[in-house]
Amino acid sequence: MFEHLDAVFLARVQFAFTVSFHFIFPAFSIGLASYLMVLEGLWLKTGRGVYANLYRYWLKIFAVGFGMGVVSGIVLSYQFGTNWSEFSHRAGPVIGPLMGYEVITAFFLEAGFLGVMLFGINKVGKRLHFFATCMVALGTVVSAFWILSVNSWMQTPTGFEINDQGQFIVGDSWWGVIFNPSFPYRLVHTVTAAYLTTAFAVGGVGAWHLLRDRNNIGARKMFSMAMWMAVIVTPVQIFVGDLHGLNTLEHQPAKVLAMEGDFDPSPDGAPLILFGIPDEDAATVHYKVAIPKLGSLVLKHDPNAPLPGLTDFPREDWPPVAVVFWSFRVMVAIGFAMLALGVWSLIARRQKRLYASRALHRAAVCMGPAGFVAVIAGWVTTEVGRQPFTVYGLMRTVESASPLDAPAVAASLIAFIVVYTAVFGMGIYYLLRLMGHPPSPGESEPDKVPFHAAGITPASSLAPASSGQGGDAHGKS
Numbered sequence: 001m002f003e004h005l006d007a008v009f010l011a012r013v014q015f016a017f018t019v020s021f022h023f024i025f026p027a028f029s030i031g032l033a034s035y036l037m038v039l040e041g042l043w044l045k046t047g048r049g050v051y052a053n054l055y056r057y058w059l060k061i062f063a064v065g066f067g068m069g070v071v072s073g074i075v076l077s078y079q080f081g082t083n084w085s086e087f088s089h090r091a092g093p094v095i096g097p098l099m100g101y102e103v104i105t106a107f108f109l110e111a112g113f114l115g116v117m118l119f120g121i122n123k124v125g126k127r128l129h130f131f132a133t134c135m136v137a138l139g140t141v142v143s144a145f146w147i148l149s150v151n152s153w154m155q156t157p158t159g160f161e162i163n164d165q166g167q168f169i170v171g172d173s174w175w176g177v178i179f180n181p182s183f184p185y186r187l188v189h190t191v192t193a194a195y196l197t198t199a200f201a202v203g204g205v206g207a208w209h210l211l212r213d214r215n216n217i218g219a220r221k222m223f224s225m226a227m228w229m230a231v232i233v234t235p236v237q238i239f240v241g242d243l244h245g246l247n248t249l250e251h252q253p254a255k256v257l258a259m260e261g262d263f264d265p266s267p268d269g270a271p272l273i274l275f276g277i278p279d280e281d282a283a284t285v286h287y288k289v290a291i292p293k294l295g296s297l298v299l300k301h302d303p304n305a306p307l308p309g310l311t312d313f314p315r316e317d318w319p320p321v322a323v324v325f326w327s328f329r330v331m332v333a334i335g336f337a338m339l340a341l342g343v344w345s346l347i348a349r350r351q352k353r354l355y356a357s358r359a360l361h362r363a364a365v366c367m368g369p370a371g372f373v374a375v376i377a378g379w380v381t382t383e384v385g386r387q388p389f390t391v392y393g394l395m396r397t398v399e400s401a402s403p404l405d406a407p408a409v410a411a412s413l414i415a416f417i418v419v420y421t422a423v424f425g426m427g428i429y430y431l432l433r434l435m436g437h438p439p440s441p442g443e444s445e446p447d448k449v450p451f452h453a454a455g456i457t458p459a460s461s462l463a464p465a466s467s468g469q470g471g472d473a474h475g476k477s
Helices: 007-046 049-082 085-119 126-155 183-210 217-251 253-260 294-300 321-350 358-367 370-386 406-436
Strands: 160-162 168-170 272-279 284-291 389-391
Touching: 007 049, 007 126, 007 183, 007 370, 007 406, 049 085, 049 217, 049 406, 085 126, 085 168, 085 389, 126 183, 126 370, 183 217, 183 321, 183 358, 183 370, 183 406, 217 253, 217 294, 217 321, 217 358, 253 294, 253 321, 253 370, 272 294, 272 321, 321 358, 321 370
Parallel strands: none
Antiparallel strands: 160 168, 272 284
16 A cells, blocks of 8 residues: 555655644743743732732643643654664764753753742742743743754754764864854744744633633733734744845755745846745746735845746755745745734724724634644745755755655554544643633732741742632632
């Protein structure tokens, strides 16, 4: 049945499937950890119990999402050895230590303070607990730092040498490897995307509960905070994305040309193709809707700047154009939809209708999962656009795979599909159930009793002021 399928293609599908499941959880964890840090900091500063209640509400969701992210991430590291052993052999001296640094810094930081964050809410001092929350939030960003450094090196490899065995090894300094040309742009773009993903998820949950109870103070607060993030951070993300695109054009021009659908060179300024049907065989875009000169204006900031075309590059070095073309448009469309929702919320806020506009709330609910779709579309654009290379320009994907037969790879792929659909499907269902439960409307007061000598906060410090309205100290309602 699988003898006629390509083992390399199946290995790519398997990695794409597993990393797509995995990617949504770190994106959520990075943003949600920082959101929890802000909530707890606001509670300590203002004493308003709504922040404590929201902290407990989202802490349960964070714990489940974080665990699912860790479990799904472990699988990816094993695939380097099973399906991509040649890549591991040749690039391992560079990427292996970087991934090890992620474990000994970020993962240990997260694991060391996660227990305090989850279970120490009534057992340690408030400042110590807040410190633990900050360390977990920092750990998620440090983890992104190392993983994105690895990925960026594969996109824009620098600081390496090749030894007699054909292996990539570090040259004079690790700095050239870690801070490769695309890394700063990719790090800021990805972390900001994680924050926006979380903001729209939080905003969608808040809007969902506002549609049912406009007076729910927790839903009001989370929706307001999320919409502030949308209106402030989305323009920043669009600007950062533009800088990232300029960097990609410099170092990976074929990827950008595939994103734009520019097959032919444009010596007098390239158009911006909004829509169309890319035809790689014919090297054209059928039924295209294009705006003259705008492509050069976007990519070069000069409407008359010349741009090359994909036909200027060897055809065997082209990425799959249609996939990159459409995934990029999905990402950009969602970005502008986020901006539109943020502006809409700002107008509603100025009109004193932020909590009364049911149309706005319905739109926010629809946009709740948009961030996850956008980060997956961005990942597809980045990774498929790097093809046909694993290490861009130096090592091809077909040279990176393990010497496996197609049936063996197909069998493991089927197993992953079955297990992931069952396990992570139930996990996502449970997360949605948690989000579907309304946040407690009761506000708690901060502890008025000084800390004990040992720094232990009384168990009532985060308990709601009214047990009839709020939940217990662990966030149960």
